Amino acid sequence: MLHLFGKSDDLIVHGRAPFNAEPPLDRLRASFITPQALLYVRCHGDIPALDATHRVSVGGLAATPFDADAAELAARFAPHRVRSVMQCAGNRRADMRAVRPVSGDPWAAGAIGHAEWTGARLADVLRAAGCRDGDGLHVAFESRDVAETPDGPARFGVSIPLSKAMHPDVLVAWAMDGEPLTPEHGFPLRIVVPGYAGVRSPKWLGSITVQDRPSDAFQQAKDYKLFPPDMRPDTEDLSRGFTIDEMPVNSAICVPAPGAALAAGGVAVGGWAAASGRAVVRVDVSGDGGRNWTQAEIEEHDGSPWSWSFWRATLDLPAGEHELCVRAWDAAGQTQPALPDDTWNFKGYLSAAWHRVRVTAA
Template identity: 60%
Template sequence: MSAPPPPMSGLIVRSEQPFNAEPPLPHLRAAFVTPQATFYVRSHGEVPRLDEAHHRLRVGGRVAQPLDLSMAELRQRFPHRTVPAVLQCAGNRRSDLHRVRPVSGDLWAPGAIGHAEWTGVPLAEVLRAAGAAPDEALHVAFSASDMVDMPGEESFRFGISIPMGKAMSGEVLLAFAINGEALTPEHGFPLRVVVPGFAGIRSAKWVTGITVQDEPADTPMQRKNYKLLPPDIAAPPFDWERGFTINEMPLTSAICEPEEQATLPAGPTLLRGYATASGRGVTRVDVSADGGRRWQQAELERRPGAPWSWTFWQTRLELSPGEHELVVRAWDSAGQTQPASPEEVWNAKGYLCASWHRVRVRAD
């Protein structure tokens, strides 16, 4: 059985086996770059314990020159790049949807997200070296070392894919480091994919193979999961053909401080949180102390020239004695904002909760 991250990480465990956990929200907001020890962990089976010296990456399918690379060859042959990027589970904030109607899956709060500086080899460089045609009708599939236990399915090896257009973009990495340090086993050591702007499921960990092919990956993980189902499908068995594949992540934001059900002194109160738009810029964040009737604009902290990074925000609101519903919403560079309520985005798998985030507090 796989071991969880060290206790010092202080993660909130959502599932022991497979191990899934997220940081408390104040920890998430403590640093613009999320330390690996407090980065959320999403597993679909037992965490593989791999030896970098013997790990190999094989590239095949619709390529002119198949590759079979050791980790040393991968590091030496291709240029390295560091990309600041958010990684976010498609089920982030699933607990908000569960309060509307029951959903399946781990009940994540808004902590199934993190922002790191990922270092590795651009996937596009490896695909070009293999002679892959940059045909956007193609797909790039990843196979990995972990085994997946999915209800209703026999155990199978993890496999997922992304469109060729995204794979050939320079920001997608075959990563071996996070924040300047080696990946831990829980985060994909010795090699993982990082696909900025896409749901975390596309960023395969413990990757061993890359296949260029005509169709998306033919695995239950690709074909029967991580699809956004319409709201009239409320319970299994799911008709996956009526859903669409989740790739890009929506505009979202969250309040990290204060926490839910906090008791605070009446008067000026500091609110802090994050917002992310997955490739578009976050241009404004509004915060309310009365459930969204009146709004105040927050101050933004962001990294220029880093389109896959997130935005931190903060503001002070005057809280009178009594109960308050704190609310946050973000706006992106296209003038888009978030839906007001989780009822508007409910789906049976609990994916893509991007409604206003609400936190209830009391001021004395």
């Protein structure tokens, strides 16, 4: 834990037990590849104390189950690198919290990052285990951390459809940005599922199991579901929620900061935009709350379908108070709702309305 808390001054800490924190947005925007020290940290329990000898089992509906540590995986399987966003399903929850109460940490727009992940293709690992193929199968992951749930303490667990697990960019990862994973980011092994919410990329991996149903762990069976707006915690009905996997198109203003006092005239505005497996094709920025828009410049993209885009624009702001806002468009013509009211849900998931920042020019 010394490693983690030694870096906490760089992060906005929402909770220490479990530890949950995000970077300031100007620092997040400073690098297209997010350093490990600035990638948001989402924990559901204490960080387990694992070493390099920790082994992961691979089995279930598989003819030749096996177990291995990170070094053995790296020696047995060709390493694959993929650049991908990692984003919490609760990113920008604070915007929904401003509408009415929601559960969970009040993430701003920094529960996201973009890294180059290195590991074995999960598909290769599953084939080596003699994974059974077929529609309707799932790959379940159990981690070594223990989370508090309404049913009591239990190991963290989630699953993804086998069809997604076999995508060549889904990894059993041991490195981020060319460096071994740090403890807070899943050392020694984690799953990376590009395009899906961060919860489907579990850290501190303990087992991989092919099975005929989704995981029955709390996080998969009862949490991370999008519920309708009329539902409240005391009326929660799992049958009316759907499991969150892919993330909506989203964007945020990283500079200037909320409440900034600026010189009137040309003001530089910049931020990030992301979509699940689709390119961001346009970003619009407004200096007057969305009445008028300026098309932003999308900076050079690395070509990965899982990456984010950085954007920038210059707005001419006269003296006075201004509400800056941004919206992104993906290659399917999808864009963001105007207000967090439009997608409010009591868990505060998938907050993707126009990101708004109030500033003063003088």
